Amino acid sequence: MTHPISDYPSVASGASAPSLSFLGLGGMGTAFARAWLAAGCSLTVWNRTAGKADALVAEGAVAVRSPAAAVAANTLVVTCLLDDASVGQTLEGTDLAGKDLVDLTTGTPAEARARGAWAEARGARFLSGGIMAVPPMVGVPEAGGYVLLSGSRGLFETHEATLGVPLVPEFAGVDAGHAALQDIALLSGMYGTLAGVTHALALVRDEKEINLRDFTPRLVNWVMSMASAIEQISDQVASGHYPTGDVAPLSMQSAGVSTFLTTARDQGVSPELLTPYFALMKRRVEQGHGDEGPAGLVELLTPRPTAP
Known part of the structure; x- marks a missing residue:
């Protein structure tokens, strides 16, 4: 469930400010730390390069010299490190019994599941996060950023208000790998869109009579108008039923591929961003599926065994 950011304007209005420990002060980590400090949270921080904590200390954070000290300081412990291996190295030897560990480090679903089992074996509740934002969006409600969290529902419910200060939290399920999986899926959709945008801009960039500032609004409006097709495609993929008679059948689209390739060649543009999809x-x-729309292409990416 998505919550309006107004649910989390400040968490320090009660008798005592929520407290947490935060490990990892890169660009994203620093943005999260500043949001918590601005909301009045009591924040203990650790970073491998200690000097990165100086500015946060000036803003009210308490810096400690070791991960063990950071973990010991609070029940809620949040990590935002380079990769999953660095999480294991950083927390190795710390006492996680009774802790609520939230890992915002980018990783794979399998890594998140393994890290969750690792944490639980050490007596901690665990959530894995997928951050759907860039640092400037953190703590800025109108920017629309959010963080997917999966794993312990009890942990999520206990600390939802605190976790919701930097970005709106969305519970993605009890499978610890589901936040990472949806994070990667969403970013894959973004990269696919950007691939098409990149090719489109390359085609027209060097045309003297086409001004990119004039063309770009057309491109934006066209891409946005196509967004409505995503729900239809998703419904068909979910059902596994791909009806024929599509208004733009694959047979028609495939027949027009040569036009795209020839135009790219004539414009001196590599078609490499488009050819995999055309294939x-x-x-x-x-x-034999030429009368269908594009939804059935997913079957080529995730082929399933044929029933005997």
């Missing part, structure tokens, strides 16, 4: 369309048509 999928061709294969799907060759398998």
Whole structure:
């Protein structure tokens, strides 16, 4: 469930300010730390390069010299480190019994699940996070950033208000790997879109009579108008049923591929961002699905065994 950011304007209005320990003061980590400090939280910080904590100390944080000291300082412990291996190295030897560990480090679903089991074996509740934002969006409600969290529902419910200060928290399920999986899926959609945008801009960039400032609004509006198709495609993928008679069938789209490739060649643009998708369309048509829309292409990416 998505909560309005107004649910988390400040968590320090009660008798005592919530307290937490935060390990990892890179760009994202520093943004999170500042948001908690601005909300009045009591914050203990640790970073491998100790000097990165100086500015936060000036803003009210307490810096400690070791991960063990940071973990000991509070029940809620949040990590935002380089990778999963660095989380293990940093927390090795610390006493996690009775702690609530929230790991915001970017990693794979398998790493999150393994880290969750690792934490639970040491007596801690665990949440893994996927941050859907860049540092300037942290602590800025109108920016629309949020953080996916999966694992212990009890941990989430206990600390939801505190975790919601930097970014709106969304519970992504009890499987600790689901936040990372959805994070990567969402970013994959972003990169796919940016691939098309990159190719489009390359096509027109060097045309003297086309001004990119004039073309870009057309591109933005076109991409946004196509967004409505995502729900239809998703419904078909969920059902596994791909109806024929699509208004833009794959057979028609695939037949027009040569036009895209020729235009790219004539403009001196590499088609490498488009050709993988075109290859999928061709294969799907060759398998006899030319009257369908694009939803069925997912079957080529996740083939399933045929029933005997």
